[in-house]
Amino acid sequence: MRDEPASLTNSEPYAFAAAGEGLASPRDYFELLKPRVMSLVIFTALVGLVRAPGDVHPVIAFTALLCIAVGAGAAGALNMWWDADIDAIMSRTRKRPVPSGRVSAQEALAFGLTLSAFSVVVLGLLVNALSGALLAFTIFFYVVIYTMWLKRSTPQNIIIGGAAGAFPPLVAWAGASGTVSLEPVLLFAIIFFWTPPHFWALALYRADDYARAGVPMLPVTAGPDETRLQILLYTLFLVPLAASPAVLGYAGLAYGAVAVLAGAWMIMLTWRVYRRREGEAAVKAAKGLFGFSIVYLFALFATLLGEAVIGGLLR
Amino acid sequence: MSMEKKTPRPSEEEGVVLTPEQIRRRRARNIAIASVLGFLALLFYVVTIVKLGPNVLNRPL
Structure with missing residues (x-):
């Protein structure tokens, strides 16, 4: 007989129910993507896309925007995974899905990593490699350089970390034209x-x-x-x-x-x-x-x- | 002797017992994942056609 997965052993069901896990709705996962930040990302990326030289097919343009939006959202989810401890303390952020217990930190991590990989690979393959590489760098910059390193260590956090939010029009431009000027x-x-x-x-x-x-x-x-x-x-x-x-x-x-x-x-x-x-x-x-x-x-x-x-x- | 009240655990045969609310939300998550997968399949199909263009008909038999 096949062994039961660890999460289904007899000691787990109680913990599972008591922790309130399994209660996350699609809306909670959507919240992990920081939709308000994402809307600004989509808008600035759209400007980069429209102003870039050359004609880009609307379907490719849509795909590029979608990947940039999802990549930005994935970075937001990874930010919420890492910052859950301080989010729980601040009144502005304590109702976010991870500190409020609706989504576990591991779920947020898996969600963020999956969407990061997917958005970068799809952008790289379906649009072009330069934009895919720039999106990967943007996610890395926001999650590792800003969230994990700068945010808690220096008052310059927002200055350098701001670069992550500034990349989307550049990524979109690269997606539409294949170059950066x-x-x-x-x-x-x-x-x-x-x-x-x-x-x-x-x-x-x-x-x-x-x-x-x-x-x-x-x-x-x-x-x-x-x-x-x-x-x-x-x-x-x-x-x-x-x-x-x-x-x-x-x-x-x-x-x-x-x-x-x-x-x-x-x-x-x-x-x-x-x-x-x-x-x-x-x-x-x-x-x-x-x-x-x-x-x-x-x-x-x-x-x-x-x-x-x-x-x-x-x- | 401890007077602590213990919550009964579900038996091993029952496994994980979801509350009606958990079942409802799991269903909502499943529908969301299915919708995303369906959308991606459609997107990849359309992008493939767009990228191939007229070459979509050009295949040696």
């Missing part, structure tokens, strides 16, 4: 330099959470005043950088106008964060900057997308 590198740079002010604005009013979990975010290690200064400096660098595609001729007047106007508003909100340092006004300013930073990035990429689509229709 200056324009997708600029798209990468815009997201890269946008990430620190965006996350530090959040960290300003969530500093207690990060401190409790022992995550060395800048407001925890250097204090809120230094964080406000860094947000201001990064934004002053980001705004002209974001306008550079128009200056260099990659984007049109509409993009230039949006980059300047939204950039000016971004600087104004950053200045407000820098000036308001106490009480409810400080929290309100930080929340305002955090919210607008998302609108800012969306406006930049939406204009790039709109210009490319309209330009394509007029050709």
Whole structure:
């Protein structure tokens, strides 16, 4: 007679039921993919895909987007597997599937690894090898360099780790054209330099959470005043950088106008964060900057997308 | 002597006994996996046709 698998031996059923395992629904697994982050990844990747030179078949374009989205989601699942201990401490993350016990850490690990391998292999085989390699590097960077190494060891975590979130338009560009040029590198740079002010604005009013979990975010290690200064400096660098595609001729007047106007508003909100340092006004300013930073990035990429689509229709 | 109340375990013959909620969620997971597999089969078929293009008809007999 065949031996029963270990999980079905007589000591296990009780533990199985008591731990609440087997209760995960498809929605819990979907949550492991960090759908809100994934939506931004899909959007920025779509911009890279549409703006890349050459014609790419819509089915191949869809496959590339799908693989990039799934790869990003897989990295999110692996992040939740590794960070379950600190996620359980922070109020923003304690309801995630692993710390809340709906999905076990092992299940999250297996889910993340499977989707990582699958998305990279499918992108490499069905689209091209360069994009597959870049996606593999992105997942590795987010999971190993950011999550496992930098996040808990240095206040520079979000600066370097931000690169992982900046890769999708580059991967998509490589998928559509088979090459990488200056324009997708600029798209990468815009997201890269946008990430620190965006996350530090959040960290300003969530500093207690990060401190409790022992995550060395800048407001925890250097204090809120230094964080406000860094947000201001990064934004002053980001705004002209974001306008550079128009200056260099990659984007049109509409993009230039949006980059300047939204950039000016971004600087104004950053200045407000820098000036308001106490009480409810400080929290309100930080929340305002955090919210607008998302609108800012969306406006930049939406204009790039709109210009490319309209330009394509007029050709 | 311990007065601790013990929860009865299912017998070995019964094996893992799932609650109705666990059965419902397992079914939902199975349907999700089946849907994903079906979608992937369709995607690979369509991508194959797209990549081969007119060559799909070009096969030596």
